[in-house]
Amino acid sequence: MLARRTLSAAARPNVLGAAPPQARNMATLREIELRLKSVRNIEKITKSMKMIASTKLAKAQRAMQAGKEYGLANSEVFAHVPSDKPTPNKLFVVISSDKGLCGGIHSSVSKATRRALKNDVDSPLAASADKDAAQVDKDSPIMVVGDKSKAQLLRTVGDNFRLTFNQIGRDIPTFADAASVADLIVKSDVKYDGVVIVYNKFMSAISYEAAIMEVKGEEALKESNAFKVYENEDDATKDLAEFSLANAIYAALVEGHACEQSARRNAMDNASKNATDMIASLQMQYNRGRQAAITNELVDIITGASAL
Structure with a gap:
């Protein structure tokens, strides 16, 4: 009789600190259900952001085609006025943006800047540009457009920073934005x-690569033999140097903006696909747990009925 009472007391689930198996299953199912709900909400957000980025990409590509004409005309002018004076003092202008959720697009220009500062002539970045542009001093001054690349470069080359710009490129960049940046660069004390x-070059809707574009300064233009033929005044040379800098910055801004929208659309597309796969996995896990809980309850009911 005593043994029978002991056995029945040990079989009770109401022991202090213990929980019945059904309670543990219900808690697990509740956690899975909450996680399913959160992942579904994330999927809705990423799909919406993908649609918005796709719409903005079409506008950005149209602006890029118009803006690239400035850069091509600027490059053609300098291609016909080679300078005999070496340009050892380089000023780096890094083009990025303030927004994230667009993959590694900001890291690409940051890595390209660090490679160029290390005089890595054999790097793909240096191979895509002229050799003189790649061979620079480690202590070259840097100006950054955008908070994302600023935060990445601040850890390694923060001492080289001279100016930083933000709130540019929230929408499609305009020539007024580029002119403002160029004006502040010219008025700064940097020699x-x-x-x-350094900017991102648009290759296609799914790919981009870091590239560099060099713009000659006022002194380099004055020393150019081809440019001396026109006998321009000092003010005209200064204005041309500033205008050409604004042209180049504008071309880099619109091309970088198109790359950003393309990368954001691809990132949101991948995030939506990952959310869909996670939802399917969690739904299967939830169904299996729910089926196991129901089976355990049926076993308890049948066992109790059999005992009666």
Whole structure:
């Protein structure tokens, strides 16, 4: 009789600190259900952001085609006025943006800037540009457009920073934005012989790569033999140097903006696909747990009925 009472007391689930198996299953199912709900909400957000980025990409590509004409005309002018004066003092202008959720697009220009500062002539970035633009000093001054690349470069080359710009490119960049940046660069106390612009080059709707564009300074233009033929005044040379810098910055801004929208659309597309796969996995896990809980309850009911 005593043994029978002991056995029945040990079989009770109401022991202090213990929980019945059904309660544990219900808690687990509740956690899975909450996680399913959160992942579904994330999927809705990423799909909406993908649609918005797709719409903005079409506008950005149209602006890029118009803005690239400025850069091509600027490059053609400098291609016909080679300078005999070396330009050892380089000013780096890094083009990025303030927004994230667009993959590694900001990291690409940051890595390209660090490679160029290390005089890595054999790097893909240096191979895509002229050799003189890649061979620069480690202590070259840097100006950054955008908070994302600023935060990445601040850890390694923060001492080289001279100016930083933000709130540019929230929408499609305009020539007024580029002119404002160029005006602040010219009015700064930084002395340079040429400006090296590091930006993302638009390859296709799914790919981009870091590239550099060099713009000659006022002194380099004055020393150019081809440019001396026109006998321009000092003010005209200064205005041309500032205008060409604004042209190059504008071309880099619109191309970088198109790359950003393309990368954001691809990132949101991948995030939506990952959310869909996670929802399917969690739904299967939830169904299995719910089926196991129901089976345990049926076993308890049948066992109790059999005992009666």
